[in-house]
Amino acid sequence: MYKNKDTIYAINHYNFFDKIVLKKRLEISNIINDLVKDIQINDALDIGTTSDDRNASSNIVIKNIKNIEKFKCISDQIVTSNFFFKTLKKSITEEFSENELYEFSSDLVISNATIEHVGGVLNQKKMIENIIKLTKKIFVITTPNRFYPIELHTKIPLIHWFPKSIYRQILKFFGLSFYANEENLNLLSINDLKNMLNNQKIVYEIKFIKLFFFKSNIIIIGKK
Structure with a gap:
């Protein structure tokens, strides 16, 4: 059975953008790998993990981090992937118990393209606060540039x-x-993120991913 013209266009359109997303997320992974190559990282935590593994770009940032044995994730979705040895179904904007902080705090915490989906400014600030609490050494937050x-x-x-x-x-x-x-x-814009981070009194730097010569994605790298 042949697909109709509209269906073929939709599939090709989707694949085109997913290929771009995959390429850019691999660039983010490469930045993180370069960042931690000289640092002892025992475990990594992914924030906002998707349960959808159909796309090549799904969860690819955390999966492409090298030389780490233990990967954990926190998501408001049910994640069943065997890649993560420890998972927690919870919104990153909620309060975390002492036990949850103990179990899921990690040397490296990564949140890729999640902060723009958690709601308003108060929720976004709470997400940053929780990420800092869960971080032992380094955190990385990425988001599209408004x-x-x-x-x-x-x-x-x-x-x-x-x-x-x-x-x-x-x-x-x-x-x-x-x-x-x-x-x-x-x-979020660069200034939006700066305003949220400056209130946290954390040491951080900002990097960018470019697409067609413009800054398409903001990367926040924070260190403890």
Whole structure:
């Protein structure tokens, strides 16, 4: 049975963007591998792990980190992958018990493309606070740059540069109510992240991934 033209376009469109995502996430992994190559890292924790393993880019950042034996994850989804020897189903914006902190604190904590999906600013600040608590040595937080010309979730250019209230109304007009909801997508700029991190009194640096010559992804590297 032949697929209709619209289905073929959708598959090819999806594969095209997934290939780009895969390439950029491997670049992030390479940055992390270079960062920790001279540091003793016994365990790594992934924040916001997806249960979806259908795409080549799914969880690839943590899976591509080298020379680490123990990998853990915290996610609001049920993760059954054998890659992680310890998993916790919990939102990163919730309070963590002393036992949870003890069990899941790790030398390296990675959160790739999650902070833009946890809700408003208060939730994003709480996520950063919890990541710092869970970090023994280094944490890495990545997120799409709000001021990249193309919004990487909807693939629509420029409209996300409007004030957020206007941007969300436009998304609703296009039938994209899921992304119009702040609980599902709250894009961050470099200054937004700096404001959140400066209040934490943590040593950090900022790196970037570029796509078509523009800074598409922000990488925050924090050290204890």
